[in-house]
Amino acid sequence: MEQFTTRTIKVGYIKPVTMSERIRDIFTNRFVLKCYLYTIVISTFIAAFFSITKPEISFPVYFCVSLSYGFIYSSIIMFLIWSIKPDRIINLIWLYLVGICLGVLIGYQAKILILQYVFSVVTTKTVQDFFVEIANGFVFGGGIGYFINSQAILRRRAKDIEEERIKRLTTEKESLAANLKLLQAQIEPHFLFNTLSNILSLIDTEPTKGKTMLVDLTKYLRTSLSRTLSETTILNQEIEMIKAYLNIHKIRMSDRLRFTIDISDALRQQQFPPMLLQPLVENAVKHGLEPKVEGGEIVIKAFEENSRLRIEVRDTGLGFSDYNKTGIGIINVRERIVMLYGEKGRLIIAENEPHGVSAIIEVPLHDL
Amino acid sequence: MIYKAIVADDEKELRSYLKTLLAEVWPELEICGEAANGNDALALVVSLHPQIVFLDIKMPALSGLEVASRINSDCHIVFVTAYDQYAVDAFEREAVDYLVKPITKMRLVQTITRLKKKLQAASLLPSNLTEIITHVLANLQTQAKTEFLHWIKTQQKDATRLIPVEAIDYFQAEDKYTLVMTAEGESLIKKSINELAQELDPQQFWQIHRATIVNVSRIENVSRSFTGRGIMKLKKRSESLTVSRNYLHLFKRM
Numbered sequence: 109m110e111q112f113t114t115r116t117i118k119v120g121y122i123k124p125v126t127m128s129e130r131i132r133d134i135f136t137n138r139f140v141l142k143c144y145l146y147t148i149v150i151s152t153f154i155a156a157f158f159s160i161t162k163p164e165i166s167f168p169v170y171f172c173v174s175l176s177y178g179f180i181y182s183s184i185i186m187f188l189i190w191s192i193k194p195d196r197i198i199n200l201i202w203l204y205l206v207g208i209c210l211g212v213l214i215g216y217q218a219k220i221l222i223l224q225y226v227f228s229v230v231t232t233k234t235v236q237d238f239f240v241e242i243a244n245g246f247v248f249g250g251g252i253g254y255f256i257n258s259q260a261i262l263r264r265r266a267k268d269i270e271e272e273r274i275k276r277l278t279t280e281k282e283s284l285a286a287n288l289k290l291l292q293a294q295i296e297p298h299f300l301f302n303t304l305s306n307i308l309s310l311i312d313t314e315p316t317k318g319k320t321m322l323v324d325l326t327k328y329l330r331t332s333l334s335r336t337l338s339e340t341t342i343l344n345q346e347i348e349m350i351k352a353y354l355n356i357h358k359i360r361m362s363d364r365l366r367f368t369i370d371i372s373d374a375l376r377q378q379q380f381p382p383m384l385l386q387p388l389v390e391n392a393v394k395h396g397l398e399p400k401v402e403g404g405e406i407v408i409k410a411f412e413e414n415s416r417l418r419i420e421v422r423d424t425g426l427g428f429s430d431y432n433k434t435g436i437g438i439i440n441v442r443e444r445i446v447m448l449y450g451e452k453g454r455l456i457i458a459e460n461e462p463h464g465v466s467a468i469i470e471v472p473l474h475d476l
Numbered sequence: 477m478i479y480k481a482i483v484a485d486d487e488k489e490l491r492s493y494l495k496t497l498l499a500e501v502w503p504e505l506e507i508c509g510e511a512a513n514g515n516d517a518l519a520l521v522v523s524l525h526p527q528i529v530f531l532d533i534k535m536p537a538l539s540g541l542e543v544a545s546r547i548n549s550d551c552h553i554v555f556v557t558a559y560d561q562y563a564v565d566a567f568e569r570e571a572v573d574y575l576v577k578p579i580t581k582m583r584l585v586q587t588i589t590r591l592k593k594k595l596q597a598a599s600l601l602p603s604n605l606t607e608i609i610t611h612v613l614a615n616l617q618t619q620a621k622t623e624f625l626h627w628i629k630t631q632q633k634d635a636t637r638l639i640p641v642e643a644i645d646y647f648q649a650e651d652k653y654t655l656v657m658t659a660e661g662e663s664l665i666k667k668s669i670n671e672l673a674q675e676l677d678p679q680q681f682w683q684i685h686r687a688t689i690v691n692v693s694r695i696e697n698v699s700r701s702f703t704g705r706g707i708m709k710l711k712k713r714s715e716s717l718t719v720s721r722n723y724l725h726l727f728k729r730m
Contacts, residue, residue, distance in 0.1 A: 297559040300559075309492065313496075361487070439640060457638035465638075
């Protein structure tokens with residue numbers, strides 16, 4: 109659980125990664141070292157190639173020269189990229205070309221100096237030589253560039269995989285939590301035991317009333333238990349269940365509870381998630397009417413408005429005074445609306461005039 | 477001697493059920509009154525002086541526990557509850573009589589036997605009962621009190637609305653009032669920032685400035701300004717908030 113929470117927080121901070129950020133990410137000490145190692149390998153190959161094709165100069169000389177060339181190239185290119193951190197591919201390519209040109213200019217001078225002072229070989233500058241140098245430069249630059257690029261791609265893949273994993277874990281966790289909350293939201297033990305007590309008492313005195321209550325309880329339990337995992341049902345089923353729930357309370361509270369349900373047949377056929385409306389009704393009873401000495405009325409209405417389904421549960425109970433105790437049930441409803449519909453759905457809790465609470469669920473009508 | 481008893485429960489069926497059961501197991505007991513809420517129960521106790529009171533815990537107006545804590549006269553109280561684990565635990569510990577719903581005959585017989593014994597021994601109401609009840613009540617209330625604020629009551633145009641705290645981006649002090657900022661708009665409430673800081677869940681809301689409390693889940697990022705304070709960007713909001721130096725430690729790297 110602990111792990112999950114830290115991960116979720118991390119997810120919150122992930123933003124689209126820009127190229128300059130990616131460059132900053134890959135430039136570690138290890139990366140620079142690897143780059144130089146790569147340079148040494150390329151230099152060795154080039155020196156070997158030249159000592160075979162032009163055997164008049166020995167391998168160590170070639171190696172020394174190509175190595176110095178290589179270090180100059182990779183240093184210049186890395187320095188340019190690291191210090192400027194281009195944010196677009198085209199700028200990166202420009203930097204590359206500049207790097208190679210600088211590398212050729214400096215490298216060519218370095219080569220002459222090394223040959224002259226270390227190996228006492230005097231070279232003549234020819235135009236043809238200069239083109240060979242530029243070609244060399246591109247080979248080197250290309251090698252280093254390819255290396256940097258492949259490293260960047262590798263890093264990015266690793267990061268993508270990690271992000272994907274975090275995302276998956278988070279959604280898994282969210283759906284798990286939602287299901288769990290759904291389960292928690294369902295049956296309130298207080299309600300269950302009170303209802304059973306009532307049935308027990310009615311069996312002797314008014315068996316028919318007791319039977320009705322038992323049937324209603326069964327209906328309520330069956331719907332609230334079996335639909336837990338199904339995503340949507342039709343509104344009618346939810347309403348039938350709420351009716352059973354209110355009937356039970358009607359027997360318990362007798363004339364302290366009155367209720368009306370006013371929903372057209374067409375809207376009753378609309379798809380609707382299970383157990384989304386019930387907590388609002390439960391709240392109206394538990395925190396609105398039950399604690400109120402004289403009781404009151406619950407009105408459930410649904411209508412269509414701007415292709416939205418708007419369901420209102422209005423009570424004439426105690427109002428907001430008892431509301432902060434409600435906690436989890438209603439908060440779950442809100443969370444589930446957000447999860448199912450994002451910004452297209454909402455829950456409004458307002459004061460009902462002259463007293464009580466009016467809770468309204470708004471969800472999109474046709475894409476459920 | 478004929479003993480008198482009162483049955484208090486907000487549900488009519490359950491009162492009559494308990495009365496029928498009592499008539500079976502203790503026919504001599506006289507049920508002298510019935511109450512459907514806490515206020516009535518208390519009034520009956522005061523006027524009728526029963527020796528025994530059956531009190532449902534969950535009743536409108538005053539709860540059974542509240543009624544018990546206000547009873548001064550000499551009477552035995554039996555609490556009745558449908559489901560309240562905390563209360564049942566407390567009663568068990570403090571050796572207070574209680575019944576759980578649905579009430580069974582067997583359990584009721586046990587309670588009655590105990591009651592009769594106490595009454596015949598002419599033992600007075602245990603002198604510390606009020607104390608015990610206050611204790612139980614206090615326990616239950618602290619349990620309720622650790623709950624943090626879930627809703628903010630605001631006035632929007634002409635309607636009063638409840639906003640769930642999850643929907644709030646941040647709170648900003650505005651003179652004596654506090655501005656509540658949500659994606660849908662802003663509204664004023666009378667609670668001060670300091671009061672809010674006490675009542676909101678500290679896991680979910682952080683104070684970042686003398687005048688600002690922010691919903692942690694809305695934080696996009698925090699950067700340092702040249703003056704050493706922090707500048708906070710929130711998700712889906714254009715304005716940025718100031719994090720004063722005293723609260724910057726909240727954002728130190730882990």
